Amino acid sequence: MKVYFVGAGPGDPELLTLKAYKLLKSADCVIFPGSLINKEILKITKGDLYDSSKMCLEELITVMEKYIKKTKKVVRLVSGDPFIYSAIQEQIEILREKNIPYEVIPGISSAMAGAAKMGIELTLPEISNSVIFTRIEGKTSGASSEEIKSFAKTKSTLVFFLSAGLGEKLEKTLLEILPSETPIIIAYKVTQKGEKIIFGNLKDLSKILYKNNIKKTALIYVGETLRTFKENLGKKSKLYNKNFKNGKE
Template sequence: MISFVGAGPGDVDLITVKGRRLLEGADIVIYAGSLVSKAHLDYCKDKCKFYNSAYMTLEEVIEKMVEGEEKGLKVVRLHTGDPTIYGAIKEQMDFLDKKDIQYEVIPGVSSFTAACSAIKSEFTLPSLSQTVILTRIEGRTSVPESEDLEKLASYGASMAIFLSVQQIENVVEKLKRGYKRGDVPIAVVYKATWEDEKILIGTLNDIVDKVKKEGINKTAQILVGDFIDSSYERSKLYDPKFTHEYREAKN
């Protein structure tokens, strides 16, 4: 069995209990060394073999998986955050399907939720936004034209933008055109939950200067929307005048 495991955003304690148990029992761990904290490997047994996928091709990763499976070993493919978001796991699973090798996917805490927690906010606020858009700007990996950042911003929803801080000027330019205003709140969270985490809060009008001043050009989440700093309506869930399945309204 091959186990794709989400390691979480940085803090090793944010891996799931199931993910930690799989690591502890693994014979082989193939980890995303450019993003996953190596402290996770301290929980593995002494004879566990480690492979850093940052230096490997897809074919080399699959080769190690197949070798482990043929020897009856437990293999963990350790991804950063949640493996189902920008994890490039589909192409790995397709290879395993062709070879009739069984696998499982263990979810993890994503950097977008970790970043929102870091700024002590909530994406979905009544009267402001009930939608969260996860996206990225085009780079070496293309983005469908229908998902251009400017078009997505025009919805006015809360947004979490991955893998894009290196193009912060371009990001902000597109967001301004989409939101049609420059005072939209924005947060850039560098290495959320890591010891060297940095949080920058501003608006579309001033965030570029703040990011450049700090020299942040990778490993950061960009959160955008009025949920960061605006008034909102109280939730109906705990409103004393609201009746639901578990509680009657109070006059």
């Protein structure tokens, strides 16, 4: 048996991958992030449930080890996709040391779900060819103000995780590089009950967060590609340009 690190997606149970659904259905033990996960997802499993928000690292490993020794299937459920801000690496390293097999099952990131809800593309010819996922430094680790400013200089579309509670600091930092009218979108509780998609300008970021009482469970998108949420910009790729296809460009 293995420990399966499973991406739960952004919250909507219908956005689970088929593999994630099957593992939840057959799991003997499911460890889930109580403060982040949509509880509707937990109704899929009949396994024993453990809320990781009430556990320390050592307790997590103890539970995993207990079930694996009994040849039971363990699912460590994480919100979104396990490869972004899931804190699974420290768990994986201990499992390796204990020779406990594991597998990571990807999920739909909330960043992708947010863009889908907006109905836009985060990359756009002549405007931005890159997307940067990051978080601003607070009580826990994150990108420093200087790093954030260097990201802003690249003209990439910026997506901030775990930063809604630091809106004033983020706004002030970005305004040192970007114009005050730079488009932003706040995606709150994407695909879940209470979802909000709020368009605005960078200069109003902290005001929007305060007005809507948003302190967590939100993503902050920043960049010129976000204008397409409100208007058509007419930027076209060469991929479907007939002259390019005929070798004339």
